[in-house]
Amino acid sequence: MMVIKLCSNLKSARYFAAFISLLLLTGCWSRIEIxxxxxxxxxxxxxxxxxxxxxxxxxxxxNRMSNGLGLTGAPKGxxxxxxxxxxxxxxxxxxxxxxxxxxxxxxxxxxxxxxxxxxxxxxxxxxxxxxxxxxxxxxxxxxxxxxxxxxxxxxxxxxxxxxxxxxxxxxxxxxxxxxxxxxxxxxxxxxxxxxxxxxxxxxxxxxxxxxxxxxxxxxxxxxxxxxxxxxxxxxDVIGMRAGLWLNGKMSSSMNSIKSPTDGKTISFLIQTSKSSIKPLINGDQIGFDIHIKADDDVLSSESDIDLMDPKQIKALEELLSEQLKDRILRTLQTTQSEEVDVFNFGRILSWRYPKAWQQMKGNWREQYKKCEFHVVTQISVKRTGAEKNAIIRNNKE
Known part of the structure; x- marks a missing residue:
């Protein structure tokens, strides 16, 4: 008798639980159809x-989205x-x-x-x-x-x-x-x-x-x-691209320089880039060490430079690195003249020197104009392609 009563109670409990679950499935009163x-x-x-x-x-x-099937009678506009x-x-x-x-x-x-x-x-x-x-x-x-x-x-x-x-x-x-x-x-x-x-x-x-x-x-x-x-x-566009370099977002982009041998254009494809910025405080002087590394591939060459010569490749890497350094410094000087810390150097300083930042943040724009930037760029030419010299000149010969 006790077993029958227990089973009956369990069955009632299941029904009650099912009933409560149905009450919770009433939906959202503020529903908006898609x-x-x-x-x-x-x-x-x-x-x-x-x-x-x-x-x-x-x-x-x-109602005007194409279904991609090219059927006639598709909506216009x-x-x-x-x-x-x-x-x-x-x-x-x-x-x-x-x-x-x-x-x-x-x-x-x-x-x-x-x-x-x-x-x-x-x-x-x-x-x-x-x-x-x-x-x-x-x-x-x-x-x-x-x-x-x-x-x-x-x-x-x-x-x-x-x-x-x-x-x-x-x-x-x-x-x-x-x-x-x-x-x-x-x-x-x-x-x-x-x-x-x-x-x-x-x-x-x-x-x-x-x-x-x-x-x-x-x-x-x-x-x-x-x-x-x-x-x-x-x-300008060069300044904008310098911003991409500083943010470590420069990739799959082209850069060109004049060959040191004959002054003709050599173009490079930037594959990867990485940047790091380290703040430094020396007395009253605030500075930032900026290090940028990138890997380039030779995209095209109009020059007679020997791309198989390690010394010539080294010369190209130095030219690319110096060009990038000049562009970044010029862009930073523009932001200093406008008194705008658009690349968040103040935030980087606050992370490294929080106590010093508390003292200078009220006058940061004036301090930013006086900051010194030490830029080190290192661009490596990884791949030069199978051709040793310019294809156009070889065909003419």
Whole structure:
């Protein structure tokens, strides 16, 4: 009898547990279906002369996405849309965009922000405030500066990609420009607000892919220098590339020098690079030892130099190293003249000498102008190819 009663109690307990589990499977009361989302892939922001923000959001259009099968009757037109609104603040402009959409804005896929030059020179603090407070916004989104309006960049023709945002994202991920993220800017705000990011270039050109029509082409240029969230200057392309060297992100890029034998061009492909920065304090003088190493391959040669001769290779390595050293020093001098520590030397100093940093951080920009930089570059030519000399000259002979 006791066994039957015990079995009955266990059976009742199982039913009760199953009933409680069903109550926990009631779903989410605030659920939004995926086809009710409008996924933002890029954000373009401008600041007008009358003190109004102009915000443009890029959205993919799923109903126009190609299925890749080449079927007839496929939807025509661009597979994306740009929606623009103006407001006295960035959130107000976004709220106006939201009011005109049939779907709910979703920030989870936004990876690119482009600010117009006027906006950058006015300051991006309000943008950083919005991105920091919006819980669904990825702080790893890349931030670029347009040479004109941010909205002009949104008009680019994505020849190799489906969306304009994908083109810009690839620029940063492939390290063809300095791809600073929102997170980088927010971290820089905690230590003075100095930052550097990629500057884009824009032009109109005939494109065969667009049936010879004049279309908007966007590429990379130099870099924009920010002091306390305000753009105060620029670096040229060489300066921007020096920034990639300092950050240890230079790879799969080409570099050229004049041959020491006949002055003709020899081009090299950079395979890998590595950088290290060590701060030094000697009394009142602050210095930084910068060491950069890289491996290069010979890409092409128009010179009669003997690439099989170790002495000639050594001479080329010295020329490459000296050229890189000069470019880095020139770039650092530019940042010192602008009083912007965009490569975060102050942060490196604070890690090594925290007590000394506490005393000088209030006057760091003035101290940064007086810093000494000791740059050591070591470039090794690893592969010269199978040809001993220039192929063109050999064929002519």
């Amino acid at each position: 086809n009710d989302h409008a996924f933002v892939t890029a954000m373009f922001i401008d600041y007008s002369e009358d003190g109004v923000y102009e915000v443009s959001l890029g959205f993919p259009l799923p 661009n597979p994306y849309s740009i929606v623009t609104k103006r407001g006295e603040s960035i959130p107000v402009a976004i709220r106006k965009i939201r009011s005109d959409l049939s779907r709910e804005i979703s920030w989870g896929h936004c990876r690119v922000i482009v600010v117009g030059r006027r906006m950058a020179e006015f300051g991006i603090d309000q943008l950083l405030e919005f991105t920091a407070r919006e819980p669904n916004f990825h702080t790893k989104s890349f931030l670029f500066v347009s040479p004109t309006k941010g909205l002009d960049i949104a008009k680019l023709t994505p020849v190799f990609e489906r969306l304009p945002s994908e083109v810009l994202r690839e620029f940063a991920q492939r390290n063809v420009t300095l791809g600073a993220t929102v997170k980088d800017f927010l971290e820089a705000e905690a230590s003075g607000g100095d930052m550097v990011t990629g500057l884009l270039t824009i032009r109109q050109m005939e494109m065969i892919s667009e049936e010879g029509k004049m279309s908007t082409w966007v590429g990379t240029d130099g870099a924009a220098l920010f002091r306390s969230g305000v753009m105060v200057g620029t670096l």
